[in-house]
Amino acid sequence: MFGLSEAPLIRVEPPGPVARGIIERDSKALVQSYVRWVPLVVKEGHGAVVEDVDGNKYIDLNAGIAVMNVGHSHxxxxxxxxxxxxxxxxxxxxxxxxxxxxxxxxxxxxxxxxxxxxxxxxxxxxxxxxxxxxxxxxxxxxxxxxxxxxxxxxxxxxxxxxxxxxxxxxxxxxxxxxxxxxxxxxxxxxxxxxxxxxxxxxxxxxxxxxxxxxxxxxxxxxxxxxxxxxxxxxxxxxxxxxxxxxxxxxxxxxxxxxxxxxxxxxxxxxxxxxxxxxxxxxxxxxxxxxxxxxxxxxxxxxxxxxxxxxxxxxxxxxxxxxxxxxxxxxxxxxxxxxxxxxENLLDHATKLGNEVIKYFNDLKDELEIIGDVRGKGLMIGVELVRNRRTKEPATKELANVIEKSFKRGVVVIGSGLSTIRIAPPLVISDELMMRAVEIIADVLREENRNLTA
Ligand SMILES: Cc1ncc(COP(=O)(O)O)c(C=O)c1O
Missing domain, CATH: 3.40.640.10 (Type I PLP-dependent aspartate aminotransferase-like (Major domain))
Known part of the structure; x- marks a missing residue:
C-alpha cells in the first residue's frame, strides 16, 4: 500500500541495487548535463510521497520542481x-x-x-x-x-x-x-x-x-x-x-x-x-x-x-x-x-507555510547555521551560513543536509548558493510536512555541531 502515514520508509540504503542499475544505464544513454542532487530513481508518486525503484518511500519536498502542486497522480x-x-x-x-x-x-x-x-x-x-x-x-x-x-x-x-x-x-x-x-x-x-x-x-x-x-x-x-x-x-x-x-x-x-x-x-x-x-x-x-x-x-x-x-x-x-x-x-x-x-489549497498552503516558517525561525534561535528563513505559502527558503556575521554561504553543509535528509526519507534540494528549497505538493498534510521538517531539523543540528566543533 502507498499510505502517507507510513512514509518515510527506507528499506534499502539509496541508491539500492535497482536504482544503481538504472543510473548506470542513464549515464550511457542520456546527455549528462542534468544536475541530479541525489541518486533518486522514482518509480511512483502519490500525493506528497514518492517511491523509488527499490521500494523506499520519501516525503516529497520538491513536487518535481514546483510542478506537482495538486500532488502526484491526483x-x-x-x-x-x-x-x-x-x-x-x-x-x-x-x-x-x-x-x-x-x-x-x-x-x-x-x-x-x-x-x-x-x-x-x-x-x-x-x-x-x-x-x-x-x-x-x-x-x-x-x-x-x-x-x-x-x-x-x-x-x-x-x-x-x-x-x-x-x-x-x-x-x-x-x-x-x-x-x-x-x-x-x-x-x-x-x-x-x-x-x-x-x-x-x-x-x-x-x-x-x-x-x-x-x-x-x-x-x-x-x-x-x-x-x-x-x-x-x-x-x-x-x-x-x-x-x-x-x-x-x-x-x-x-x-x-x-x-x-x-x-x-x-x-x-x-x-x-x-x-x-x-x-x-x-x-x-x-x-x-x-x-x-x-x-x-x-x-x-x-x-x-x-x-x-x-x-x-x-x-x-x-x-x-x-x-x-x-x-x-x-x-x-x-x-x-x-x-x-x-480543496482550498491556497488557504492550506498559506497556513501550513506559516507554520513551517515559524518552526525554522524558532530553530534559527538555536542554530548558528541558519542565516535566514523566508517565503510565502509553500515556497520556503532556509538559507545556511557558516558564520552569522560574515554570512559565508554554507555550500558544503547544504549538500550534506540534502544527502542526509534523502537517506532518511525526505527529498529536498537547494537553490541559490546555500538555501534549502522547500516546495512540496500543496496537498501535503500537516502531519507529513512536520515530519519532514523535523528530519531536516535533526540533520541541521548535526551539521551545526560539526560547524561549531
Ligand atoms: C522562474 C522560472 N522561469 C522559467 C523557468 C524555465 O522553465 P522550463 O524549465 O520549463 O523551461 C523556470 C524553471 O525552473 C523558472 O523557475
Missing part, C-alpha cells in the same frame, strides 16, 4: 488525462480549434490578475518567456529593443530566456553570444543586499533608484525599453522574497515610461505562494505573465497571459507552435485549477 487529473486521451490526443491549435484548450484558457482567465487577458499556450517555462519577449517587442512595433532583468533571476535556458537568466554564471558560460538588449540590475535580496543595507525597504528603494537614476539616465533611454522581466519571488536565485516596496515600485516605473511589466510566475504561480500568482501578494497587476510547471499537472504545458491590447497586436501567423495547448495537457490543466479551488 485522481481528478488522472481521470481528465485518461478521458481526453481516449478522445483526442493532438490536433494543433496553430491551424485548428478544439474545446479543451478553450476551456482551460477560460478557467485560467478567471484567476489571472492580467487586465482583459488572453492566453497563448506553450510547452515549457522557457517557451513562455520567449513568447513574452516576442509579444513585448511586437507590441511596440520593434521600436523598443531593451529588456531589464535581475541578477539572481532564472527564466530558462533557450537563447532568449538564457539572456535574462543570471542566477549562476555557469548557466551562461560557453553559450554566448546571447540575445543583445538585456540589462541586468540587482534584485533586492534583503539578506544580501548588493547596496549594503540591512534594511529591506532601503534595499528596495536603492534598486528602484538604480534603474531610474543610473540605467535610464545614463545607459538606455526608457522609451527604448520594451519590458521589465521579474520573478515576484526569485526561485533558482534562492527563494528570495523581495521587500514590499519593490513590485509596486516596478509597476510605477513601468507605468511612467510605458514599459510592459512581465511577471515570471513559472515557479511561484498556481497557488505555490498561497495566492494564485505570487505578484498578488503586493497587489500588482502585470501586463504579461509567463506560466508553466504546475499548470499542466505534470504534463508539459506553459502559457503566456497577455493584456488584451498587447494580445490584440499579434497578427495571424506572427507567433505559434505545434504542440502548445495540447488537448491532454489542457484537460489536465482544467482539472488542476478545479482541484486547487475545491
Amino acid at each position: 485522481p481528478k487529473v488522472v481521470q481528465a488525462i485518461k478521458e481526453q486521451a481516449e478522445k483526442l490526443q493532438h490536433y494543433s491549435l496553430t491551424d485548428f480549434y478544439y474545446e479543451s484548450a478553450v476551456t482551460a484558457a477560460e478557467k485560467l482567465l478567471t484567476v489571472s490578475p492580467v487586465n482583459n487577458g488572453r492566453v497563448f499556450f506553450t510547452n515549457s517555462g522557457t517557451e513562455s518567456i520567449e513568447g513574452s519577449l516576442k509579444f513585448a517587442r511586437y507590441f511596440f512595433g520593434g521600436s523598443r529593443q531593451y529588456f531589464i532583468a535581475f541578477l539572481g533571476a532564472f527564466h530558462g535556458r533557450t537563447m532568449g530566456s538564457l539572456s535574462l537568466t543570471a542566477s549562476k554564471a555557469h548557466y551562461r558560460k560557453g553559450f554566448g553570444p546571447l540575445m543583445p538588449g538585456v540589462i541586468h540590475v540587482p534584485y533586492p535580496y534583503p539578506y544580501r543586499c548588493v547596496f549594503r543595507t540591512d534594511d529591506p525597504k532601503e534595499c528596495g528603494e536603492a534598486v528602484l533608484g538604480y534603474i531610474e537614476d543610473w540605467i535610464f539616465a545614463k545607459l538606455v533611454d526608457p522609451t527604448e525599453v520594451a519590458g521589465i522581466v521579474v520573478e515576484p519571488i526569485q526561485g533558482e536565485g534562492g527563494y528570495v522574497v523581495p521587500p514590499d516596496n519593490f513590485l509596486p515600485g516596478l509597476r510605477r516605473i513601468a507605468d511612467k515610461y510605458g514599459i510592459l511589466l512581465i511577471d515570471d510566475e513559472v515557479q511561484a504561480g498556481m497557488g505555490r505562494s498561497g495566492k494564485w500568482f505570487a505578484i498578488e501578494h503586493w497587489g500588482v497587476k502585470p501586463d504579461i505573465m509567463a506560466l508553466a510547471k504546475a499548470i499542466g499537472g505534470g504534463l508539459p504545458l506553459g502559457a503566456v497571459v497577455a493584456r488584451g491590447d498587447v494580445a490584440a497586436t499579434l497578427t495571424k501567423g506572427s507567433h505559434a507552435n505545434t504542440f502548445g495547448g495540447n488537448p491532454i495537457a489542457t484537460a489536465a490543466m482544467s482539472a488542476v485549477i478545479d482541484v486547487i479551488k475545491e
Whole structure:
C-alpha cells in the first residue's frame, strides 16, 4: 500500500541495487548535463510521497520542481488525462480549434490578475518567456529593443530566456553570444543586499533608484525599453522574497515610461505562494505573465497571459507552435485549477507555510547555521551560513543536509548558493510536512555541531 502515514520508509540504503542499475544505464544513454542532487530513481508518486525503484518511500519536498502542486497522480487529473486521451490526443491549435484548450484558457482567465487577458499556450517555462519577449517587442512595433532583468533571476535556458537568466554564471558560460538588449540590475535580496543595507525597504528603494537614476539616465533611454522581466519571488536565485516596496515600485516605473511589466510566475504561480500568482501578494497587476510547471499537472504545458491590447497586436501567423495547448495537457490543466479551488489549497498552503516558517525561525534561535528563513505559502527558503556575521554561504553543509535528509526519507534540494528549497505538493498534510521538517531539523543540528566543533 502507498499510505502517507507510513512514509518515510527506507528499506534499502539509496541508491539500492535497482536504482544503481538504472543510473548506470542513464549515464550511457542520456546527455549528462542534468544536475541530479541525489541518486533518486522514482518509480511512483502519490500525493506528497514518492517511491523509488527499490521500494523506499520519501516525503516529497520538491513536487518535481514546483510542478506537482495538486500532488502526484491526483485522481481528478488522472481521470481528465485518461478521458481526453481516449478522445483526442493532438490536433494543433496553430491551424485548428478544439474545446479543451478553450476551456482551460477560460478557467485560467478567471484567476489571472492580467487586465482583459488572453492566453497563448506553450510547452515549457522557457517557451513562455520567449513568447513574452516576442509579444513585448511586437507590441511596440520593434521600436523598443531593451529588456531589464535581475541578477539572481532564472527564466530558462533557450537563447532568449538564457539572456535574462543570471542566477549562476555557469548557466551562461560557453553559450554566448546571447540575445543583445538585456540589462541586468540587482534584485533586492534583503539578506544580501548588493547596496549594503540591512534594511529591506532601503534595499528596495536603492534598486528602484538604480534603474531610474543610473540605467535610464545614463545607459538606455526608457522609451527604448520594451519590458521589465521579474520573478515576484526569485526561485533558482534562492527563494528570495523581495521587500514590499519593490513590485509596486516596478509597476510605477513601468507605468511612467510605458514599459510592459512581465511577471515570471513559472515557479511561484498556481497557488505555490498561497495566492494564485505570487505578484498578488503586493497587489500588482502585470501586463504579461509567463506560466508553466504546475499548470499542466505534470504534463508539459506553459502559457503566456497577455493584456488584451498587447494580445490584440499579434497578427495571424506572427507567433505559434505545434504542440502548445495540447488537448491532454489542457484537460489536465482544467482539472488542476478545479482541484486547487475545491480543496482550498491556497488557504492550506498559506497556513501550513506559516507554520513551517515559524518552526525554522524558532530553530534559527538555536542554530548558528541558519542565516535566514523566508517565503510565502509553500515556497520556503532556509538559507545556511557558516558564520552569522560574515554570512559565508554554507555550500558544503547544504549538500550534506540534502544527502542526509534523502537517506532518511525526505527529498529536498537547494537553490541559490546555500538555501534549502522547500516546495512540496500543496496537498501535503500537516502531519507529513512536520515530519519532514523535523528530519531536516535533526540533520541541521548535526551539521551545526560539526560547524561549531
Ligand atoms: C522562474 C522560472 N522561469 C522559467 C523557468 C524555465 O522553465 P522550463 O524549465 O520549463 O523551461 C523556470 C524553471 O525552473 C523558472 O523557475
